[in-house]
Amino acid sequence: KLACRFWDATSGRVTVGGVDVATVNPEVLLGDFSMVFQDVVLFDDTVMGNIRLGRRGASDEEVLAAARAANCDGFVSRMPQGYATMIGENGARLSGGERQRISIARALLKGAPIVLLDEATASLDVENETEIQQALSRLLAGKTVIVIAHRMRTVANADKVVVLDSGRVAEQGAPAGLMERDGLFARMVRLQRESAQWTL
Template sequence: LVARFWDATGGTVRVGGVDVSTVDPETLLRDYAIVFQDVLLFDDTVMGNIRLGRRDATDAEVLAAARAANCDEFVSRMPQGYDTKIGENGSKLSGGERQRISIARALLKDAPIVLLDEATASLDVENETKVQSALSRLLAGKTVIVIAHRMRTVEAADKVVVLKDGQVAEQGSPEQLKARGGEFARMVALQRETETWQL
């Protein structure tokens, strides 16, 4: 809704006080960097895929974004480094590697608003930690909207809105919601138990 992939059928969605339905979607998206759960990559080089964030970026800017997104670690093992073709939709990469390229792309765009749509949902704990480290660089000084089922992803949020059965169940800071012992606190406890069991 906030990026106008769909328009609200009731009420209004405002960004900076402006009703987004009054802004052309293409104009609106210039101010957004989006990291989806399912990353869209092309049968191009690592460099080419990252440069989609900002087509006029210099090689140095692309490489700086890649380093900030922790891409060097896996790209250094590739036969042609950043000039290696990654296959259709990144078929030669792991989920965590694909996600870090997506984050590098978003870093390169350097938009004031970042949307994270289940950005770590499909990752194992080790890859999630690497991606979270890259995300922390992306999110510095930005307005961030996070859609997540993993509570680790929203631990540092200023405000959490918990949706249940299509309704707002509760909202507040993570600490307030944990103290209330409601739906958010239940999900945090449940996920901690699951992570402990997996270890």
């Protein structure tokens, strides 16, 4: 909310490219952000219409290319009217993973230089998470990425991790350095590794 200027900082500064966001019109600032949230907002429109919200002037070919890159083709091809299928209020006819892939397609279509992922894979099963991680890898290529996550493997390849504890910065650094420091980040990694059988 601070990065996108939904909130203004009460102390300190938030900068993007060295520019204080408090000096930038919020609508202009939002043009530089693509966002993928855990709770996707979709409208009672077609699959194509929902993806096109990323860039309203996009051609059908551009929308379809973004959809393919977000791994949407598989589930959309099973729908009665394909990309012209109405999906219901907030995507009521779709699974959580399908809604998330439409959200990623929308972000791909927008093509903004900064991508904000807020718990984007938190509520997904393993199969859907794999599909979405593939789509995210296409979305994130060459972008500045801000990831908010409780799953430590989500940030395993980050350049920098900031660990928050009760609203304060507990530690920050590269994942490997934080593992060596053996603080809060390392403890969370160990706990999740034991329960989910993954490695950092």
